[in-house]
Amino acid sequence: MTNGSVAEHLLDFRNSCYSGCESKFEDLLGQDIYPRLLGRLLSQFAIAPNSGKKYEKFIDEIPTETTIGERKFLFNFFAQIWKGHYQVLEIGSFLGGSTRAIASGMQVNPNRLDRSKLHTFDKFENYYNPDRLLSFLAPLFENGSLKEEVCEQIKRSSDFLDIFRLIHQEHEYYPLIKQKRGVLPDQVEDTANLENIFKLPPGLMLDAVFVDGCKSWYGTKYFMREISACVLPGSYFIFQDYGAFTCFWIPVLVAMMQDYFKLVAYVDNTYTFRLTKHLDVQEMDQRFPDTPELVGKSNFDLIFSEMLKTAMDWNDTFTLVNYHLQHAAALAYIGERTEARSKIV
Numbered sequence: 012m013t014n015g016s017v018a019e020h021l022l023d024f025r026n027s028c029y030s031g032c033e034s035k036f037e038d039l040l041g042q043d044i045y046p047r048l049l050g051r052l053l054s055q056f057a058i059a060p061n062s063g064k065k066y067e068k069f070i071d072e073i074p075t076e077t078t079i080g081e082r083k084f085l086f087n088f089f090a091q092i093w094k095g096h097y098q099v100l101e102i103g104s105f106l107g108g109s110t111r112a113i114a115s116g117m118q119v120n121p122n123r124l125d126r127s128k129l130h131t132f133d134k135f136e137n138y139y140n141p142d143r144l145l146s147f148l149a150p151l152f153e154n155g156s157l158k159e160e161v162c163e164q165i166k167r168s169s170d171f172l173d174i175f176r177l178i179h180q181e182h183e184y185y186p187l188i189k190q191k192r193g194v195l196p197d198q199v200e201d202t203a204n205l206e207n208i209f210k211l212p213p214g215l216m217l218d219a220v221f222v223d224g225c226k227s228w229y230g231t232k233y234f235m236r237e238i239s240a241c242v243l244p245g246s247y248f249i250f251q252d253y254g255a256f257t258c259f260w261i262p263v264l265v266a267m268m269q270d271y272f273k274l275v276a277y278v279d280n281t282y283t284f285r286l287t288k289h290l291d292v293q294e295m296d297q298r299f300p301d302t303p304e305l306v307g308k309s310n311f312d313l314i315f316s317e318m319l320k321t322a323m324d325w326n327d328t329f330t331l332v333n334y335h336l337q338h339a340a341a342l343a344y345i346g347e348r349t350e351a352r353s354k355i356v
């Protein structure tokens with residue numbers, strides 16, 4: 012094969028990935044190569060349309076709990092892969108590092124319809140204590156994005172919805188953002204009395220969901236149940252915590268619903284899946300119980316042994332180590348501490 016035809020294939024690969032549909036390269040390259048390659052491509056700026064470089068610094072300004080690779084990925088994904096026809100949902104915006112990357116990508120996407128917005132939810136309180144939040148926000152005080160008087164506000168209250176607004180409101184992408192308080196219940200019992208419990212506005216249809224606020228087993232189930240009727244087949248689920256060893260419930264949910272999710276890209280801890288059919292709530296209720304205790308040790312062992320085998324087949328050490336740690340975390344969570352310990356020590 013000549014250099015010219017290699018270049019042609021790469022161009023073809025790029026174009027077919029960016030058409031936003033299932034691409035012939037997915038099968039050709041396989042699950043071990045395609046998602047890694049697409050994740051790598053999208054986390055570079057070299058391939059972004061015209062203005063990619065301009066955004067490199069911009070999406071690195073807000074203190075955040077995501078990596079720069081993940082934010083470049085989000086920017087490029089929403090600029091080029093997302094079809095731009097329906098609504099985008101984010102859960103877990105914090106100060107909006109990921110929100111800015113997504114909204115800026117949406118803004119430059121030539122296919123975005125006017126009606127398409129980014130609906131971003133968070134509990135917007137009680138995450139960092141005031142001292143920690145103040146020191147985390149130091150770069151924004153230093154560069155003048157936040158005024159000194161905001162310090163007093165942060166010392167008085169753990170609520171950061173106003174801070175979120177102040178960080179974003181002057182920017183061109185802000186009209187795309189609809190931020191709202193939404194709290195996910197950590198346990199079934201919390202659903203009855205929780206103030207500001209997460210609810211989607213009526214009538215929303217979603218074609219992309221970024222998840223970085225599902226910090227408990229039941230919170231994840233509640234979230235997926237709430238949005239299930241609003242996500243169209245072909246939509247994307249971008250799970251930031253898929254590769255975080257503490258959040259074992261995310262890969263377990265995906266594994267239990269594996270006929271619904273196809274892996275299309277990953278970078279750092281963020282794994283992106285395409286929804287292959289309508290999310291069936293009853294099916295999810297049956298497969299994913301309300302607590303991890305109801306799954307039990309032998310089922311966790313089975314699920315993780317399958318996942319570990321896949322990561323080994325992919326020759327992917329990072330994913331392999333994460334699955335191993337997540338297996339230990341799941342066992343520790345249900346009280347199998349000795350076994351959990353033996354996996355990590």
Ligand SMILES: C[S@@+](CC[C@H](N)C(=O)[O-])C[C@H]1O[C@@H](n2cnc3c(N)ncnc32)[C@H](O)[C@@H]1O
Nearest residue numbers: 075076103104105108109134138194195223224
């Ligand atoms: C890891 S941070 C998100 C980081 C963010 N995406 C960024 O770019 O920096 C997790 C967020 O989830 C939110 N969160 C945690 N538990 C939640 C819950 N039960 N309901 C809603 N939001 C929650 C926290 O307030 C926090 O802002």
